[in-house]
Amino acid sequence: MRRYFGRKLLVYGLTFFVAVTINWMVPRFMPGDPISSMVARAGASNPAAAETMRAYYTELFGLDQPIWQQYLNFWAALFQGDFGISIWAFPSPVSEVILGAVPYTLALMIPAVLLSWVVGNWFGAFAARRKALDNAVLPVGYVLTAMPYMWLAVLLAWGLGVVAGIFPVAGGYSFSMRPNWSWDFILDLLHHWTLPFASLFLVALGGWAIGMRNMIIYELESDYSNYLSALGAPQRLIRRYAFRNAVLPQITGLALQLGVLVAGALVTEIVFSYPGLGSLILKAIQNQDFFLLQGTFLFIVLGVLIANFIIDIVYVVVDPRTRAGMAGAQA
Amino acid sequence: MSLRVNDLKVYYKTLKGEVKALDGVSFEVGDGEILGLAGESGCGKTTLAKSLIRMDGRMRHTGGTVELDGEELPIGDDRRMNAFRFHRVSLVPQYSMSALNPTRKIGKMVTELLRSRGVTPDAGKLRGRLDAVGLPHEVLDRYPIELSGGMKQRMVMVVSTLLDPSLLIADEITSALDVSTQKAVAGALAGFRDDGLVKSMIFVTHDLSLTYQIADTIMIMYAGRLAEKAPAKEIIEAPRHPYTRLLINSLPEVGVRYAERKLAGIAGSPPSLLNPPKGCRFRDRCPLAFGQCEQEPPVVEVAPNHSVACWKA
Amino acid sequence: MTALQEVPAQDAAAPAAVRREALHFALRNGKLVTGLAIVLLLLLLGLLGPVLIGGTPNAYGTQPMQPPSGEHWFGTTTFGQDVFTQFVHGLRTTFAVGVLGGGIAAVIGMLVGFVAGYRGGLVDEALNMLTNIVLVIPTLAVLLIINAYLGVRSVGAQALFIGLTSWPWAARAIRAQTFSLRTRDFVDLARLSGASTWRIITREIAPNMSSYLFMTFILLFGGSILIASSLDFIGLGPTEGISLGLMLQNANQWSAMQLGMWWWFIPPGAGITAVVGALYVANVGLDEVFNPKLRET
Numbered sequence: 001m002r003r004y005f006g007r008k009l010l011v012y013g014l015t016f017f018v019a020v021t022i023n024w025m026v027p028r029f030m031p032g033d034p035i036s037s038m039v040a041r042a043g044a045s046n047p048a049a050a051e052t053m054r055a056y057y058t059e060l061f062g063l064d065q066p067i068w069q070q071y072l073n074f075w076a077a078l079f080q081g082d083f084g085i086s087i088w089a090f091p092s093p094v095s096e097v098i099l100g101a102v103p104y105t106l107a108l109m110i111p112a113v114l115l116s117w118v119v120g121n122w123f124g125a126f127a128a129r130r131k132a133l134d135n136a137v138l139p140v141g142y143v144l145t146a147m148p149y150m151w152l153a154v155l156l157a158w159g160l161g162v163v164a165g166i167f168p169v170a171g172g173y174s175f176s177m178r179p180n181w182s183w184d185f186i187l188d189l190l191h192h193w194t195l196p197f198a199s200l201f202l203v204a205l206g207g208w209a210i211g212m213r214n215m216i217i218y219e220l221e222s223d224y225s226n227y228l229s230a231l232g233a234p235q236r237l238i239r240r241y242a243f244r245n246a247v248l249p250q251i252t253g254l255a256l257q258l259g260v261l262v263a264g265a266l267v268t269e270i271v272f273s274y275p276g277l278g279s280l281i282l283k284a285i286q287n288q289d290f291f292l293l294q295g296t297f298l299f300i301v302l303g304v305l306i307a308n309f310i311i312d313i314v315y316v317v318v319d320p321r322t323r324a325g326m327a328g329a330q331a
Numbered sequence: 332m333s334l335r336v337n338d339l340k341v342y343y344k345t346l347k348g349e350v351k352a353l354d355g356v357s358f359e360v361g362d363g364e365i366l367g368l369a370g371e372s373g374c375g376k377t378t379l380a381k382s383l384i385r386m387d388g389r390m391r392h393t394g395g396t397v398e399l400d401g402e403e404l405p406i407g408d409d410r411r412m413n414a415f416r417f418h419r420v421s422l423v424p425q426y427s428m429s430a431l432n433p434t435r436k437i438g439k440m441v442t443e444l445l446r447s448r449g450v451t452p453d454a455g456k457l458r459g460r461l462d463a464v465g466l467p468h469e470v471l472d473r474y475p476i477e478l479s480g481g482m483k484q485r486m487v488m489v490v491s492t493l494l495d496p497s498l499l500i501a502d503e504i505t506s507a508l509d510v511s512t513q514k515a516v517a518g519a520l521a522g523f524r525d526d527g528l529v530k531s532m533i534f535v536t537h538d539l540s541l542t543y544q545i546a547d548t549i550m551i552m553y554a555g556r557l558a559e560k561a562p563a564k565e566i567i568e569a570p571r572h573p574y575t576r577l578l579i580n581s582l583p584e585v586g587v588r589y590a591e592r593k594l595a596g597i598a599g600s601p602p603s604l605l606n607p608p609k610g611c612r613f614r615d616r617c618p619l620a621f622g623q624c625e626q627e628p629p630v631v632e633v634a635p636n637h638s639v640a641c642w643k644a
Numbered sequence: 645m646t647a648l649q650e651v652p653a654q655d656a657a658a659p660a661a662v663r664r665e666a667l668h669f670a671l672r673n674g675k676l677v678t679g680l681a682i683v684l685l686l687l688l689l690g691l692l693g694p695v696l697i698g699g700t701p702n703a704y705g706t707q708p709m710q711p712p713s714g715e716h717w718f719g720t721t722t723f724g725q726d727v728f729t730q731f732v733h734g735l736r737t738t739f740a741v742g743v744l745g746g747g748i749a750a751v752i753g754m755l756v757g758f759v760a761g762y763r764g765g766l767v768d769e770a771l772n773m774l775t776n777i778v779l780v781i782p783t784l785a786v787l788l789i790i791n792a793y794l795g796v797r798s799v800g801a802q803a804l805f806i807g808l809t810s811w812p813w814a815a816r817a818i819r820a821q822t823f824s825l826r827t828r829d830f831v832d833l834a835r836l837s838g839a840s841t842w843r844i845i846t847r848e849i850a851p852n853m854s855s856y857l858f859m860t861f862i863l864l865f866g867g868s869i870l871i872a873s874s875l876d877f878i879g880l881g882p883t884e885g886i887s888l889g890l891m892l893q894n895a896n897q898w899s900a901m902q903l904g905m906w907w908w909f910i911p912p913g914a915g916i917t918a919v920v921g922a923l924y925v926a927n928v929g930l931d932e933v934f935n936p937k938l939r940e941t
Binding site: 012152157162255 | 773779780782785788789793866873874877912913917
């Protein structure tokens with residue numbers, strides 16, 4: 001058990017290290033000296049920001065210091081939770097801007113990911129080796145999983161928002177409202193949340209359904225299924241076993257798909273101008289706000305790593321073989 | 332008479348047409364009898380074993396009947412056949428190493444299997460069976476991955492025979508085991524019969540010497556047909572069919588295991604069963620072939636309980 | 645007799661016969677034929693369309709916001725650009741990114757997978773660690789950072805970075821396959837006869853999983869197209885030219901949806917979905933051709 005988690009944590013630790021290093025390196029070693037051009041550009045539109053930035057750079061990065069010192073400084077600042085100052089939302093610190101957006105992204109992603117996983121697995125398992133259903137689920141699944149996330153988002157927004165007028169197509173809540181804890185506001189939040197959630201959910205659903213369908217077919221062909229059939233066990237029992245065993249690789253698949261799902265959430269938010277990290281990234285890019293962009297990058301990496309670790313724990317709880325092997329190793 | 336197979340024909344659907352894997356085989360297995368079934372790969376022995384319990388999707392019951400204890404087995408009808416499986420006909424598969432669901436504790440799996448077949452699990456009986464094959468009771472609380480190969484093999488044997496079936500089919504169960512385990516497993520199977528847990532048994536193998544050790548009767552198949560069937564001792568000591576003789580001669584010595592590929596000692600290869608030749612199917616490889624072999628040799632009882640399909644026998 | 649083999653006889657079967665059988669199933673596999681047909685059709689459109697139509701995809705026209713008509717098959721944008729011209733040019737870019745990005749990822753994935761799987765030991769440990777790290781880093785986030793700092797972004801650079809970040813799952817899968825092949829007789833034989841590692845990998849191992857490698861490439865191809873379209877949509881697409889993702893971005897940026905200009909955002913998304921979906925479906929077909937267990941009975 002300790003060895004298993006030790007290894008995982010080592011990978012995650014190294015991943016974080018690599019991510020931070022990329023974050024530090026890219027602005028420094030990209031052609032065209034982006035930092036000075038960034039300061040210059042900011043100076044044109046917002047002189048006060050440029051001044052603060054220049055001071056910030058000199059203090060934090062000390063561009064005249066040796067490279068390794070700059071690198072260490074970068075880490076030191078990171079551990080103090082200092083991601084710099086946002087230009088777009090000047091003079092808010094980047095961490096504050098990001099923390100304001102994170103709840104929206106999580107509120108979109110967590111339900112969409114979990115529900116699409118559960119429902120997709122259920123559909124896939126149900127369709128496998130049932131000809132008529134399979135012929136319906138499979139093509140729909142492939143179309144959904146081949147769709148760019150933003151395109152389904154645009155289609156839903158256009159069809160159900162612009163044309164039918166049932167749902168709003170922009171923002172996290174109505175412009176006329178101020179965030180508060182009234183029922184009106186919560187309903188308004190839900191109203192704005194529905195379409196982005198639905199589009200994220202639907203695209204992800206296709207992939208899970210197909211994955212589960214293929215895994216179940218594989219499990220139904222396996223030796224233990226054949227043995228149970230030979231002993232006359234009902235299909236119900238065999239399918240239950242197959243499902244249980246097929247879910248395990250789907251859990252691993254969830255970990256592997258996290259990156260894609262995050263990407264999907266980001267572009268979906270952009271379509272709906274949903275005030276999460278995706279819209280933040282768009283603003284950062286449009287305003288050349290590199291601090292904000294880099295801070296968001298680290299937050300996303302951190303979030304994905306934490307999610308990975310949670311999935312690892314779930315896997316150990318669900319797969320008896322990992323525990324059995326561990327018990328043996330300890331004895 | 333426990334099992335009576337009459338002119339059984341089972342064909343495979345393939346792209347190129349029907350492969351006549353089992354083409355008119357008749358035999359009987361008596362109460363308390365162990366029938367050893369031997370032959371080269373593709374002779375139809377595995378097809379026969381599968382037909383008696385569960386056909387796969389490509390197999391088709393084309394003709395003939397199977398009777399178990401005087402009742403006809405609906406082998407071509409998967410649904411109706413289900414009533415017989417496990418209760419009356421059971422299987423120890425080739426793949427015992429992976430026959431148990433890897434994510435269920437063995438005891439729980441057995442309970443669920445029994446319940447699904449409408450049987451109330453009897454813990455005492457199960458423990459007794461474990462004792463009989465020398466498995467500790469705590470295997471029931473283990474996952475298959477925690478058992479050794481030999482333990483898994485014995486566990487599967489216990490599960491398969493739990494409902495005291497009339498007919499047990501053991502399909503190439505020893506091919507994955509080492510020599511000493513093979514003998515132990517074969518011995519344990521014979522023990523099931525001796526204790527009356529199974530009435531009769533078909534022991535399918537390509538290992539003639541192992542068959543000889545536990546079978547009462549040995550049946551040799553060739554190209555989807557019966558070649559020779561006789562009491563074990565008689566078939567080894569006085570084989571009548573030229574194919575049986577070649578098979579036995581290709582053994583280094585009875586009691587020593589041989590690898591299947593040594594059967595290449597018989598020149599040539601079995602005919603295609605897509606379009607099997609008329610007459611005796613062994614004709615092209617037979618050293619004794621003559622004109623009459625163009626006609627199909629009938630299965631003739633040449634001595635008590637000794638049947639041969641050869642004009643020269 | 646092929647249906648009857650009780651022991652796997654892969655090694656003995658003549659390769660020509662196997663190939664003939666594969667072709668037989670391939671031509672009768674609806675999924676494979678349909679998928680490939682769609683991909684080829686769109687590929688032809690992307691290759692020949694720009695030549696036949698001519699014109700520059702981003703040129704402003706005199707008739708803005710026109711719905712589809714005989715003159716403008718897919719209508720025009722707010723700036724009078726012809727959507728169909730953009731579409732065929734965009735298809736070309738999309739295929740280029742798929743081939744390049746998928747190709748680079750496939751090459752890296754194969755190298756890492758083969759070497760890790762064949763050599764084992766410390767090399768395997770190290771490569772495995774590398775694979776796992778690249779695997780858990782969210783690809784799009786890395787691409788965002790890199791592309792944001794690139795002043796000029798080209799299709800080639802986009803494909804290169806996509807290839808550099810999307811190989812890990814392929815490496816993992818190929819490593820597992822190699823692992824199971826390396827203990828086979830014919831590999832042992834090659835090793836005993838003194839063949840070099842490189843030779844064994846290219847002559848013995850790779851040909852024996854060629855169908856698998858091809859399917860891996862197809863999936864990487866589709867994946868690259870989707871990643872590229874997301875990048876384009878966020879605003880980090882190629883700075884010159886047009887792609888299906890950029891068309892979607894333009895449509896979104898200039899409120900095509902709110903203005904009811906459905907002809908602006910439907911074709912590019914449908915194009916991406918068709919290419920990627922057809923690739924995936926063809927891949928399932930291939931899988932059924934090469935893996936008899938999956939064939940419907």
